[in-house]
Amino acid sequence: xxxxxxxxxxxxxxxxxxxxxxxxxxxxxxxxxxxxxxxxxxxxxxxxxxxxxxxxxxxxxxxxxxxxxxxxxxxxxxxxxxxxxxxxxxxxxxxxxxxxxxxxxxxxxxxxxxxxxxxxxxxxxxxxxxxxxxxxxxxxxxxxxxxxxxxxxxxxxxxxxxxxxxxxxxxxxxxxxxxxxxxxxxxxxxxxxxxxxxxxxxxxxxxxxxxxxxxxxxxxxxxxxxxxxxxxxxxxxxxxxxxxxxxxxxxxxxxxxxxxxxxxxxxxxxxxxxxxxxxx
Numbered sequence: 541x542x543x544x545x546x547x548x549x550x551x552x553x554x555x556x557x558x559x560x561x562x563x564x565x566x567x568x569x570x571x572x573x574x575x576x577x578x579x580x581x582x583x584x585x586x587x588x589x590x591x592x593x594x595x596x597x598x599x600x601x602x603x604x605x606x607x608x609x610x611x612x613x614x615x616x617x618x619x620x621x622x623x624x625x626x627x628x629x630x631x632x633x634x635x636x637x638x639x640x641x642x643x644x645x646x647x648x649x650x651x652x653x654x655x656x657x658x659x660x661x662x663x664x665x666x667x668x669x670x671x672x673x674x675x676x677x678x679x680x681x682x683x684x685x686x687x688x689x690x691x692x693x694x695x696x697x698x699x700x701x702x703x704x705x706x707x708x709x710x711x712x713x714x715x716x717x718x719x720x721x722x723x724x725x726x727x728x729x730x731x732x733x734x735x736x737x738x739x740x741x742x743x744x745x746x747x748x749x750x751x752x753x754x755x756x757x758x759x760x761x762x763x764x765x766x767x768x769x770x771x772x773x774x775x776x777x778x779x780x781x782x783x784x785x786x787x788x789x790x791x792x793x794x795x796x797x798x799x800x801x802x803x804x805x806x807x808x809x810x811x812x813x814x815x816x817x818x819x820x
Contacts, residue, residue, distance in 0.1 A: 546818045549766075550743065550774040551803075552577035552704075554610055554677070556595060557584030558789060561781035563591050565800045567598040569779055570605055574803045576819040577774075579610035579675050582662040583617045585785060592666045603820050608673035608701070609663045611656055611690065613680040614638055616789055620658040624651055635678040642684035652689030660697040670697070675704035682706055682727035687734060695738050702741040705732050709745040709770060721749040745769055748776030752792045758802045759811070766815045779803055 553566045556578045563586055569575040578595070581587060599605040613619075614635040615628060625648070626633060626641065633641065641647050656674075663671050674694050675681060681690045681703065694703055707728035708721060724746070735742050747765035750756060765775045780786060780796030787793055802808060812818065 546816050547769065547771045547773075548818050548820075549769055549772070550577045550606070551575050551777060551819055552579060552606075552608070552675070552774055553777050553779050554579050554675070555581060555584070555778060555780070555790075556610070557581035557587030557591065559584075559780065559783055559786035560586045560591075561783040561786055562586070562779075562796065563595070565779040565781050565796070567594055569800065569803050570595075570598040570602055572804060573602065573819065574808060575777075575779075576602065576604045577606040577608065577673070579608040579673070580663065580666075580671075581610045581612050581617075581677065582659050582666065583612045583620060585789070587666070589666070596667070606672035607667065608675060608704075609659060609671040609698075610675055610677050611659055611681055612677040613652070613655065613686065614678050617677075619655050620662060621651070621655045624655050635680060638680060638686070639683050642686050645685060647685040649685050649689035649692075652686050653693045654689075656690050656693035657697055660693060664697075671701050673702045673704065674698060679706055679724060679727070682724065682731045684727075684730075687731050691734055691738050691740060695740060702743065703735055704746070704774060705735065705742045706746045706749070707732065708747060709768060709773075724749055743772060743774040745773040746776070747773065752778075752795055756795065756798075758795075758799050759807055762802065762808070763811060763815075766811070766817055769817075777803065 553575050555562050556566050557580050566578050613632055615631045617632055680686055705728040706724035747769055750761055777799050778796050779800035782793045
């Protein structure tokens with residue numbers, strides 16, 4: 541197999557900072573060379589100097605590991621800016637409510653911009669630099685009105701970063717079979733246009749969305765994610781070890797352990813090789 545035939549992709553573990561078990565699983569996979577990106581929640585309860593130093597140490601040993609900001613604008617987390625609205629009991633809105641508010645144009649993009657700027661500043665304070673890329677928890681960066689403030693903040697405070705879009709490169713007939721991913725396709729079309737107009741780079745294609753409420757064969761899903769993914773494409777994942785903090789904050793629990801187990805297994809590099817894909 542020739543190196544020039546390989547597709548180089550990003551495999552990004554979301555939610556670093558959500559819980560210690562998520563952090564530990566992410567660092568373990570980076571150390572094994574099974575991830576080459578992770579995005580950090582600066583408003584998460586499991587982020588601080590010790591967790592940041594451990595991540596930096598793991599990433600420094602990897603030939604290609606990007607660290608990004610996982611912009612967080614949905615419940616059950618709190619904003620960093622004092623004036624942020626709307627809130628629900630002092631917390632961000634749940635993501636369906638935020639999406640609905642954006643569609644109905646009830647959000648203030650300037651408040652979104654200020655909050656994203658605050659989270660970018662917090663990232664720089666923790667890591668001593670701007671993030672390599674910026675994405676969004678629960679894909680909130682793609683929502684109407686949210687994307688306007690989000691892109692302005694990235695352009696201003698992290699002009700060298702790329703941003704995550706959630707659109708796929710697949711035939712329409714195949715895309716119709718995955719409702720969740722289809723929504724991301726539709727939201728991402730406008731996001732890509734506005735990012736391009738602003739001169740902000742983004743990943744050419746995306747994969748990794750599936751029904752987290754069902755027990756799934758992650759190996760089979762990963763094979764689907766890699767199919768047709770172009771060079772530079774991104775696969776989102778959520779590895780983790782279940783602990784009390786995770787159970788209290790997020791409905792995605794045991795499936796995180798299934799993702800970690802597969803990515804740490806010998807099956808995963810075999811799948812990458814069979815698909816002529818590399819993370820390095």
